[in-house]
Amino acid sequence: NDLETALKDVHDLNEGLSGTVRLTAPTVAGRLFLDDLITGFAKEHPAMAIELIYDEAKVDLVTSGIDAAIRAETLLDPDTYAFPIGPTQQMTIVASPDYLAESPPLEEPADVAVHSGVCFAIAGADKLAPWVFAGTDGPYSVMPHPKIVTNNVTSILESAKAGLGLAYIFASSVESSLADGRLVQVLEGQTAALPRFSLNYLSKRNMPPRVKAFVDYAKRYNP
The missing domain is CATH 3.40.190.10 (Periplasmic binding protein-like II)
Incomplete structure (x- = not known):
């Protein structure tokens, strides 16, 4: 060869x-x-x-x-x-209106820890992509309780629309879903851009x- x-x-x-x-x-x-x-x-x-x-x-x-x-x-x-x-790539956190109506309020990144999340698996279900926020001392991570774990961005988007939890996803992936009201952006401006x-x-x-x-x-x- x-x-x-x-x-x-x-x-x-x-x-x-x-x-x-x-x-x-x-x-x-x-x-x-x-x-x-x-x-x-x-x-x-x-x-x-x-x-x-x-x-x-x-x-x-x-x-x-x-x-x-x-x-x-x-x-x-x-x-x-x-x-x-x-x-x-700018990241954002979104959820369905129904999920947000029945869940604890989200005012700061620390609040994510008490929510269910739709999480991305990097190299298997035992390694999840961190949810990264912009802090005064640099980026830091807060993770939700994993409700759905997948390695497919489309599945993350559909699970969020179905009301299964918060989703941490590329901002460019959710523009149409935000426009039609199926998803709502939360903690706007507080997520960090990915390298x-x-x-x-x-x-x-x-x-x-x-x-x-x-x-x-x-x-x-x-x-």
């Missing part, structure tokens, strides 16, 4: 950019920015193919055959390279031309 890859890379150098770039990313990255980035890259390099698998699980870059992974900073592989990609995603890859040395082309394009991408 290594020999075939090396021969393909030599062919790429001699014939121009071609081949397949293999990527993995969490599902939410697609809607937020990655689908747009891939479209631009594909148009700029029409002889290249892209395999993009959306998967919440962390993939081993060494053994999987994946060229690069889009990940949160906390999931980067050791001894690899990474740089920020995509926009900073940008990172593009994680193995090595700067002996990088296949197809991967270098994608890395170079991603560094220039400005959503």
Whole structure:
């Protein structure tokens, strides 16, 4: 396999950019920015193919055959390279009107601790994404009692609409639901923005031309 890859890379150098770039990313990255980035890259390099698998699980870059992974900073592989990609994401907390009518009041982040929550599982149900708030001494986390745990943003949104608890979610994901009144924003202005995603890859040395082309394009991408 290594020999075939090396021969393909030599062919790429001699014939121009071609081949397949293999990527993995969490599902939410697609809607937020990655689908747009891939479209631009594909148009700029029409002889290249892209395999993009959306998967919440962390993939081993060494053994999987994946060229690069889009990940949160906390999931980067050791001894690899990474740089920020995509926009900073503002988070918000929402709930259905029915849930809020029957639940304790929410006046400050500490109040979240007595509520039910629809929580995002990072790498399994035993590791939940923290709910991060902006404090005078820096970001801090307050978690609700997990009522629903899932690794799918659409499921989080639907569970919140069904009145199953508070949801901590990308602000861009709930605009239409806030507009039609199915969800209500709470603790407005008190959540902290999340860091940008990172593009994680193995090595700067002996990088296949197809991967270098994608890395170079991603560094220039400005959503």
